[in-house]
Amino acid sequence: MANLELKEYNQQTSTTKTRLSWLWSEYSVIIAFLIIFIAASIMSPRFLDINNQLNILMQVSIIGIVALGMTVVMLSGGIDLSVGSVLVLVGVISVLALNASGSIFVAILTALAIGSAAGFLNGLMVAKGRIASFIATLGMMAGARSIALYIAEGGSVSGKVSGFTAIANSDLWLIDYPIIIFLIMTVLVYVLMHKTRFGRYVYALGSNEKAALLSAIRVDRVKLGVYSLAGLLVSVAAIIETSRLNSISSSSSGVQYELDAIAAVIIGGTRMTGGRGKIIGTFFGVLILGILNNMMNLMNVSPHLQGFVKGLIIIVAVLFQKRE
C-alpha cells in the first residue's frame, strides 16, 4: 500500500515544479544556448541571415565531430589531448595515400585506419598500461604532431586528385556535406551512448570503475573501444578538414582543437570526472562556441581582447547552468 501512496505523490508533484526543475537541470545548456542565440540576433542584424546560420554550422562541424568523441572519452572518466595532432597526422598520411593511389576511397580508408589506430594506442596506454589518460594522450599529442612534421618536413601537403575537395565542398539542398556528416555522427553517437550496451558501460565505468568491473563489465575493452571511437571520429573530422582546404599543414592545423573540444564538452554539461553528461549537451556546447566565434567576427571585437570576451562568455554560460 505504501507504494500506491507514493505513486500518487509522484503524479501530483511531477506536474509543475518538478518538471520545470528537471528540464532546467537536464537541459540548462539549451537554455543557455537560446539566450546566447537571442542576444546574438539582437546585437547583429546579420546574425540571423540564413547564410550566416549555415556558415556557423559549417564552421562547427569539424570541432563538433571531434567533440563527440571527446564526450565519450570524458564520460568514461578520461580525457584526450591528442585530437588535434592525430587529426593532422591522419590528414597528412591520407593526403599522401590519396596522391599515391589516386583513389579517394583509399584515402578515406587510410584516414579511418590511422585515426582509429592512434585512438587504439591511446586506449592501450590507458587501459593496459594504466597511464593517466592526460599523460598518455599528451604523449600521443607530442608524438603524432612530431611524426606529421617529420613526414611533411614541417610544411603542408596538398591533394592532387580532383574530386577530393568535393567531400567537404558539396551540398545537399543548400546544406553542406560537413554539416550533414556532423548531424549524422551526432545521431549515431547519441544512439550508441543511449541505446546500446556500450554506452551504458561507458557511463558506468566513468562513475565507478570498481563497481563496473564487479558488475562483470570488461572495463579494459570498453576503454579500448572508447579511445578508438574517439580516434575514428577524429579521422572523420580530418577527412573533412583536409578536403575542405585540399591540404593540411603539419605545423599549424589542428592547433588547440583539444581545448575547443573539451570546452564544448564541458559547456555541454559533461562532468570532468566522467559518468555524467549528454551528447545533446555537447551538440549545443559546440553551437555556443560557434556562435561566439561568429559574433566576435561580426562585431569586430579588438583582436587582443577577443580572448577575454570569449573566456568571459564561456564562464558566464557555464556559471549560468545548473550545477550539483
Next chain:
Amino acid sequence: MANLELKEYNQQTSTTKTRLSWLWSEYSVIIAFLIIFIAASIMSPRFLDINNQLNILMQVSIIGIVALGMTVVMLSGGIDLSVGSVLVLVGVISVLALNASGSIFVAILTALAIGSAAGFLNGLMVAKGRIASFIATLGMMAGARSIALYIAEGGSVSGKVSGFTAIANSDLWLIDYPIIIFLIMTVLVYVLMHKTRFGRYVYALGSNEKAALLSAIRVDRVKLGVYSLAGLLVSVAAIIETSRLNSISSSSSGVQYELDAIAAVIIGGTRMTGGRGKIIGTFFGVLILGILNNMMNLMNVSPHLQGFVKGLIIIVAVLFQKRE
C-alpha cells in the same frame, strides 16, 4: 585477541618485501630520474659538466616554481590552465609598475598582488561559482593573455630600471638566484603541504570532498587558498622570468607552460584526480623534463622529432612507475 594476532601478521610482512615495495611505490619517480640521469651521462660526455648541471637547474626553475603551485591545485582535485597567461600578465604589469615607479620593490609587490589576485579569481570561480576548474582556468587563460596583449599592444615591454635584472642574474657561490628561489619555494611548499593543517585539508578535499565537507572543513576557503597560492607562485616565476631578460613578450612568453607544469606534476606521481601525490615527486618530475630538453639540444635532435622523443620518454617514465 583476534586483533593482537592481526598485528603480528602485519609486522611479519612489513619487514622485507613490504619495505622494498614501499620505497618503490613512494619514490619510483626518483628511480626513474636516476635512470634517465645515468643514461644522459653515458650518452653525452658534456652532460655531467657542472655548468651544464647548473644550466639545467636554472632552466627548470621557472617551470619548477609554477609546477609547485600546480601540484597543490592538482592535489586538491583541480587543474590550472591559466599559469602561462597569468605569468605574462603579471610580467607585463609589473614591468609597467617598475618603469612608472622606478622602484624594484614596488614592481615585486605589484607582481605578487596581481598573481595572487588572478589565482584568487580562479578560486572564486571554482569554489563559489562551482565551475569545473578546467573551464574556469581556461577562461582565465584566455582572459589574462588577452589583457596582457591589450596592455602591451601585442609587443613586449622592457624594464628601464637598472638593478631589476639582478634578481635573476646574480648568484650565490656559483648558484644562481633562480635556483635558490626554486629550492626555497620547494621547501616552503613541502612544509605547507606536509606539516600544516592547510596541506592536510588539500589532500582531504582532493581525495573525498564530501567527507572533507562533513568533517567541518571550510572547503571553499581551502580552494580559494589553493588557487591563490598557485597564483602567488606564478608571480614569483614571473618576476624571475621578467628579470632574467629584463623584458616580457605579451605574445610569446609563457606559451604552453601549463602543459609542461602538468606533465612534471604527473611524471612526479601525482594523481590526476587529486588526493594523492608528493611535492618531492614534482621536484624530480621537473628535473626529468629539464634533462630531456637539455639532452635533446645537446644531441641536436631534429626539431621535428623532438616532440616524438619527448612524448615517448615521458610515457616510458610514467609507465615505469608503480601504479595502483
Next chain:
Amino acid sequence: ACSSSKSSSDGGKKDDTLKIGISLPSATHGWMGALIDSAEKQAKELKKSDGIEYVLTNATDPNKQANDIDDLISQDVDAIVMLPIESAALTPVGQKIKDAGIPLVIVDRELENDAATVVVKGDNEGIGVNAGKYFIEKLNGKGKVVEITGPPSSVTEQRGKGFKEAMESSDGIEVIASQSGDFSTEKSLEVMQNILQANSHIDAVFTQDDGMALGVLQAIKEAGRKDIQFITGAGGGKAVFENMKEDGLITATFLYSPTMVKDAVKIAADLAKGGKPTEKMVVKEATQVTKENVEEHYDPESKF
C-alpha cells in the same frame, strides 16, 4: 557583456559605408603581435579619415581562418586583407574570395594561385640568403655556425632554406647545430645555453628572428663565452637596433617589418573604394641593417 560597449561599431554594412575585412593569425609571437597591432592602428586611422569600417579576425589554425573568411564574405565586405597561416590551405579560400568578387590583398605569404589582387610581402628566403652572404663574408668562408630556427612553419622553412643554400656555396662553413627557439626569447635562451654546452667552439649564430637573437645574446653573456664573433637576427626589432648601436654582439639583422601590413590595409582601402591596383606585387626587401645604417631604421616609439 560586450553588448553595450560594442553596439556602436555594429550595424552591418549600410549601403554608403565601405568595409574591409582583415584576417590574420593570432598573436603567438612578437612579430605577429606587432603586425596585428599595426593592422588595427592603420584600420582605425582609415576609419577616422575616410570613414571606412573594418572587421579584424584572428585564427589559430588554417581551418579557423577559412571560417573567418566565410564570415567576412557573408558580411559583404568590400575588400579583404589576409595573412594566410598556410599558403596551400588558404589557396582555395582565396579562390572563394575572388569568386565572390571581393578584392583580396595578401600579406607576407603568397597563395598558390592568382586569386590575390595585390600581394604585399617581405622576402623570407631573402633573409636567409642575405644572412648567408653576410656570414660568408664576415667569416671569410670558414667557421662553425649555429642556427636557431622558428617553430615548424612555412616562414621557418623559407628562411632556413635560403640560409642553407647560401651556406652550401661555401664549404668552409659548417652548421654544427640547428635547433628551434620557437620565436621565443626565453626558449632561445635555454636552447642556446644547451648548445653552448655541447659545442666548445662556435663562431657565429644565425637566428631567424630578432626576439630569439636577444635570447641567444643573453645565453652567451651568461656563459661568458668569447669565441662567438657575432649574432644576426631577422625582422628589425627595436631592442636589436639598440644592441647594434651599442656595438653589441648582434651585428646585423634583416628587415622584415610587421608594418608591411599597413601598406596592405591602405591598398585594401583603395580597392574598396573602387580604385585599381598600381602594382600587383609589393615586395619589402630583406634589407640588411648593420651599425652603418641602423639610424635610418631606428624608431624609439616602435612597439616591435
Next chain:
Amino acid sequence: MSADPFMIMKNIEKSFNGVPVLKKVTLEIQRGEIHALLGENGAGKSTLMNVLGGVHQPDNGLINLNGEAVKMTTPRVSQAHGISFIHQELNVVPDLRVYENMFLGSELRNKIGFLKVEEMCRQTSSVLEQLGVSINPKEYVRNLDTSYKQLIEIAKALLHKSSLIIMDEPTSSLAEHEVNRLFKLMNNLKNSGVSIIYISHKLKEIKKVCDRYTVLRDGEVVGTGCIENESLDTITKLMVGKSISEDRFIHGHSFGPVLLEVNHLTSEGLFNNIDFTVRKGEILGFTGLAGDGRTELFESLFGYRKNYSGSIKINNQPVKIDHPSKAIKAGIGLVPKDRKENAIIKDLSVVHNMSLSAMRNFEKFGFIRDQLENQIFQSYKEKLNIKVHNAGITIDKLSGGNQQKVIIAKWLEVNTDIIIFDNPTQGIDVGAKQEIYHHIITLAEQGKAVIILSSEAPEVLKICHNIYVMYQGEITARFKGEEATEDEIMSYATGSKREAHQIG
C-alpha cells in the same frame, strides 16, 4: 527525566523534488540517553538525521538544543553545537592516514601552526584501543578493510567530546565482538551525560543498548516510548506492520549433484588451502570475523582477483576465471558487500543499475529496450518491495536499504547457477530481510547453489544448510546448519578452537 529534553526536533518537514519524506516529525532526546531511531528502509531516518546534522535543510520545523532554537545550516554549524554524526555511508578520506582521518577538521597544532603528529597518533591509538582495535595510526585508510573504516568513523566521533552523537547504522559491517566493545563505550558515554541517537536494523542490539525509541514509518512518527516496556515483536510490528519470526527458516533438504568444487585454493596472505563443494539446491554459509579472508576468497573465485593457485571445477569441468565476465559465463554471480564502493553506480538510474550486468536480457538487434527494462524493474520492485517513487532517478537518492535491494535485483536478473551473496542484508530492515531470505531459499529450491558470506552468525544459522567458519584465511570448521550454535561458531571464528569438523 522527561522534564526538559536536551534536544527537540519539532514538526520537521522535508520533501525531495516534491515527494514528502518527513511529515511533521517530532523527536525528543534526553540528556544521557541512548535513543533508538527505528523504521523500515526509506522511512526517513537518515534524512531526519541529515537535517539535524546540517546536511539537509528542513522545509519546515524547529530544532531546539539546550532550550535554544538553532539553525543547522551546514555540517560545521552542527558540529559547533556539539553534535557528531556517523553517517550511514562511510565518509572516510581514503588517501589520508588513520590518524589524519581521525583528526580531520580538528587537528592538533603547536604554537607556530605545525601539526603535532605524534600527539595525534598517540590519541588515535588510545581511542582505537578503547574500541578494541590496534591499527597503526599511520596506515593509509585506503588499505584498511571496511570494518576498520567504520570503526575509524566511530572513533572520530568519540574524539570530538560531543554532547550528542548520531550513529546511523554504525555496526552494519562490524563483527559481534566489535559491536560489544562499542556498546560498552556507548554505556560509558551515556553515564557521562552524552546523548546518542542510534539507528540500526539489528533489533537485538536495540534491545541491548537503547533506553528509548522512536519509530518512523513513511516519514511519520508512529510510536515512541521506553524500550524496557516493549517487546521486540511490538516494535517490529510498529515498523513493518507485521511480526517477524526469529526461527530457523529451512528444514528439509534434497540436494542435486555437486555444482562447484574448489580445491586447494590459496592466495598468499589472504587465504590458504581452501577446499569445499556446493551442490545444486544447497545454501552454504561462510562466516568469521573481519579479516578472515572470505571476501577475498570469493572475489578470487569471481575473477576479480587473479593471484591465486588451486583448482575450480563447475559441473566437474575445470574452469579458468580471470575476469568477472568469465565468472558469469561459467555460471557464478557475486553480490558484493560495501555497496557504495563495489556495487552502486551512483550516476546511473535505479533501473539502469538493475540491468547493468545482464544487458543481453534487454537487447534486441543490439539496441536496449527501455520499456522491457522498466517492466522488469517493476516486477523486482514488487517482489523485493523496493521503495522508489521514480525509477528514473539516480540510485544514490534511494535510502541505503533500498539501494541494497536494487543490487540484489541486479544479480537475480543475471540468474547464474551459482550465486554468492556477500553480506547481503547490510542495512536492510527486518521485514525486508525476511523477504530476502525467502528469495534466497526460493533460489535454492529452483536448484541453484547459493553461498552466503556473513559476519553475523545468526544470519547463516537461519538460512544455511551447511556452515563454514573461517579464521585468518583458513577454514577452521564445518557445521551442518541445524547442528551449529552461535557460541560454537564464535569459538572457531576467533581462533580459540581450530580442528575441522567434517560434515557427515
